[in-house]
Every structure is written in structure tokens, then in C-alpha cells.
Amino acid sequence: MKTHLILAFAALNLSLTPAFSQAPAQQPPIITVSGSAEVKVAPDEIYLRVGVETRHENLESAKRENDERVAKALAFLKASDVKAKDVQTDFISIVPTYDNNASWTKPVTYVVRKSIEVKLTKIESFEGILTGLLTNGVNTVHGIEFRTSQLRKHRDAARAMAIRAAKEKAEAMAAELGVKCGKVYSITANDWGGWWSSSGSYWGGWSGGGMVQNVVQNAGGASEAMDDTLSVGQISVSATVNVSFLIE
Numbered sequence: 378m379k380t381h382l383i384l385a386f387a388a389l390n391l392s393l394t395p396a397f398s399q400a401p402a403q404q405p406p407i408i409t410v411s412g413s414a415e416v417k418v419a420p421d422e423i424y425l426r427v428g429v430e431t432r433h434e435n436l437e438s439a440k441r442e443n444d445e446r447v448a449k450a451l452a453f454l455k456a457s458d459v460k461a462k463d464v465q466t467d468f469i470s471i472v473p474t475y476d477n478n479a480s481w482t483k484p485v486t487y488v489v490r491k492s493i494e495v496k497l498t499k500i501e502s503f504e505g506i507l508t509g510l511l512t513n514g515v516n517t518v519h520g521i522e523f524r525t526s527q528l529r530k531h532r533d534a535a536r537a538m539a540i541r542a543a544k545e546k547a548e549a550m551a552a553e554l555g556v557k558c559g560k561v562y563s564i565t566a567n568d569w570g571g572w573w574s575s576s577g578s579y580w581g582g583w584s585g586g587g588m589v590q591n592v593v594q595n596a597g598g599a600s601e602a603m604d605d606t607l608s609v610g611q612i613s614v615s616a617t618v619n620v621s622f623l624i625e
Contacts, residue, residue, distance in 0.1 A: 406624040407562050408550055412543030413618075414535045417611045418571075420523035423497040427510055428468075428490060428517035436487045440471070443489040446514030450493060453513040457506060459495060468492035492519060498526075523612055528571040535616035536566055543620045551624065559623035568616040 429446045433439035447466070454464055469491050473484035493515070497503055507518070525531060544558075551558040 405562070407621045408547050408558060408624055409619065409621040410543045410546045410550065411617060411619050412539040412541070412546060414538035414542060414616050415570075416531045416535045416538075416614045418525045418527070418531050418614055420525055420612050421498065421500065422524040422526050423500060423503050424522040424524065425495045425497060425503070425507060425510075426492060426519035426521075427495070427507075427515045428492045428519055429514055430488065430490045430517055432486050432488050434484075434486050436471070436473075439487040439489045443491060446516075447491050447493070449514035450510055453509050454495060454506070457502070457509065459497070459506070463496035463498070465494045466491055467494050523610075525571055525612060525614070528614065531571065531614040532568045532616060535614050536568055536618065539566070539616045539618045540564075540620070543618050544622075547620065547622045551622075557625040559625040562621040562623050564618060564620045566616065566618045568614070570613045570615045 427450075429443055429450065431439050431443040431446065433442065451464065455461070470489070472488045472490075474486045474488060475483075476485045495506070495510075497506060507521075511518075548558050
């Protein structure tokens, strides 16, 4: 009985070996192209990151002054009709500093830092809010970020434009070669953008192949100046696709 089982297994193993030893199928003839698109958008959100830093040889004094400054800044934002949900204190630190020429056992001063992030949806209020914060306790500007609240919509539009650009390029190439562009064999996509930022230092350490066809579309209207000293301009939302088409 055992002899028959061993022989049967050996025969089965030999019958399967040729199937596994076959060479992989060759890739069919394809045309590979890339398409890129950029949508220009007027920002409708501004993220403002500011901070309050105080120093004093006495810890309680440094902390008290910092608390007073932050409270003054928050009171200004509330009086300016900035919604509470759009204001966040996102970083707090207390750091002792020492005299390098003396023992490091006793701090010379204490540095207290707090950061505030503000989301503004009224773009025209930006300059007034920033100026008001700097005169109401804030003494550091970490960064300013212009964004669009319709990021998904504009990314979808940019991606669709990039796909059309790639398809047109592939069809033009196929026509020049005297062949026909068939079904899609493979596709990859990448998108980015949707904001523009001007950032300083943040406390806490924030910190296929072929031819390309580009398309640019203005989706946010013309750039509008807010006043004589500030223009928000436009931000870019971009997408790139790499597509391979079968050659018929």
C-alpha cells in the first residue's frame, strides 16, 4: 500500500513540473505616455500660526506674562468674530536657560512659549487679524498658509484633465506610427498642491515613460488684491498620470 502511494505522488509531481517551469508570458505591445494638468484656484481659507514668547528670571513671572499675552490675543480673536472652533493653542513649552560661564545647576532665565493656530474663512479680514494679534500679545509669526476648501473637487478636475491629455497624446502617437491605440493596459496617478505657505521656524519641530502633455486651467477667477498692500493670488492643484495603452 505504501509503495503505491509513493509512486502515485511521484507521478503527480512529474505531471505538474512542466506547468511551473514555463516562461512568463511576454508583455503585449503598448504605448506609454504621461499627462499632467494644473488647476489655478483662488484660496478661500487662511491658516495663521502665531506664538507668544516670554522670558523672566522667575518662572512664575514668565508664565504669568505669557498667560496674560495669550489671553489678550484670544480675547481679540473673539471680539473679531473668529469662531472658537477655528482657534487652537497647539504648542506649549517651558525651557530654562543657563549661563555657560557658570554652573548649570541654577537657571538664569525661563523661556515660556505658546503657539496659536487660527483658521480664517473671511480672506478680507486677514491683514486686520494679523495686525491685531501683533498688537495684542503675539510677538512671533510662525507661518501663513493659503488653502482651498474644495481641494477634492479641484484634484478630481486636475486628474480628469491629465487623463484626457494622456489619451490625446497616445492617440496622436499611434496615428503617426500607423497603428491604433487600444484599451488601457495600466495606469498610475499622483496629485499634489492645494495650498501655499510662507513658514518660519516652528516651536516643537514641525516641521511610466513616454511623452508628457501639460494642461493648465484657471478655476478660481482672476487674482484679486485685497487692498493696496496684500494680494492673495492663486494656488495650484496639480495631477499627473502615467498610462499604457495596448497597440491594436
